Amino acid sequence: MAGSDRRAESRFYRRMPGPGWLFAFLAVPLLLALIGWAGLGRTGTTSDALTLPTVNPTATMSETASAPTPPSSTAAAPRGDYPAWSIVRSGNGFTLTGEVADEETKRGLIDTLKLVLPGASIVDELKVTPGVRTPDIGGLGGLFSAAVGIPDFSLKLDGGTATLTGVAPAQPIKDSADTYAKAAFPDVNVVNDIEVSAASPSASAPPPSATTTQARPPAPAPGGACASLQADITGLLKTPITFVTNGATLAAESQRLVGQIADKVKGCPDAKLSVTGHTDGTGNDAINTPLSAGRAKAVADALVADGVPAGNVTSRGVGASAPIAPDDTAEGRAQNRRVEITVN
Structure with missing residues (x-):
């Protein structure tokens, strides 16, 4: 009996799987796949079923509504730095x-x-x-x-x-x-x-004596040459004062023109002159303002070199801040590049 039991047990474990086992092995995965396909098919396509819900990118969680606002990068710079x-x-x-x-x-x-x-x-x-x-x-x-x-x-x-x-x-x-x-x-x-600086010393000087008055040349009459000094200078400046390109050095012909202006001014020793330099709008203030000032000073220095008292001449540059013509044409820009001399 013992020998026959061992033979039966051996035959049980060595037996090949029958058709039922093979059917179950193949049918169960196929059935699961069909169930999944049927569930996805209800929405038409698999891509539709897997589409994630959209979220407005500007939406925020309610908890962030009270979060502190970060400081602006355009805030005024601190003082004293x-x-x-x-x-x-x-x-x-x-x-x-x-x-x-x-x-x-x-x-x-x-x-x-x-x-x-x-x-x-x-x-x-x-x-x-x-x-x-x-x-x-x-x-x-x-x-x-x-x-x-x-x-x-x-x-x-x-x-x-x-x-x-x-x-x-x-x-x-x-x-x-x-x-x-x-x-x-x-x-x-x-x-x-x-x-x-204080006013001219002559303003506070004591009245001259009769002897001094007779020895000193008479002042020009109001209708004399000094009364038309501004008009004379303006007439001469119809020929513009010119400079080397992008520089503050007077051109040769303009040195002669400034000399003619100086000759007019020297006949009026009390005349005070203001020399103002202008540029066109090409470039920026960092270039135009210093350039206009340098040119105005070059004219003032030339006037002094030609005999006008240094204390009677001031100069300044205003860049492109005071145009007299449209700056969108070559002719207009040429008019805006100028030096003005005003009699005070």
Whole structure:
């Protein structure tokens, strides 16, 4: 019995699967696949059934409604974050001290000063410190142009205060420097300590004696040559004063023209002249304002060299701010590039 049981058990485990097992092995996966296909088919296509719900990209969770708003990148710059530096003029030279952010800013500042005061000597003591805040060079160009008539002008910046000093020959020059300084430093306190020189000594001199009156030549009559001085200068300036291209050096023919103007002015020793330089609108203020100031100063220097008292002549540049013709044609731009001389 024991031997026959072992043989029966051996035959059971060695028997091949019958047709029923094979059918179940193949039919069950096929049935599951058919069920899944039928479920997907109800929506038409499998891609439709798997489409994810859309979400409005601008929608936010209710919990984020009370989140703090991040600070705007256009917020006003904090006051007092400029490094200490200064620009001091002494006659025909400038001394620069302090820190600037990069070499490009440093070169731009020096080039601007050379345009405002051609031939100026520059003592460069600036140190490049990446990351420090420096003013807009274009705004500084306007400030230096406004102060070109102040031989001892200085600008000192310390944190939140910019201080202007020097002696201006007239109140409008002081006011112009103040305006440009506030434009260059919109977020600091501008202290304008520029002084205005006293009136001409002759204004407070005691009345001359009879002897002195007889010895001194009589003043020109109101109807004399000095009464028409402005008209004479305006007539001469119908021939425009010209310069070398992109520079502040008088062209040869204009040197003779300025000499003719000087001859008219020398006959009127009390006449005060204001020389104003203008450019067309090509370029930007960082170039145009210093260029116009340099050209105006070149004319003023030529007048002085031809015999007009230096104390009787001031100059300034206003760039493209006062056009007299449309700037969209070559003819209009040529009219806007000019130097005006006004008798005060």
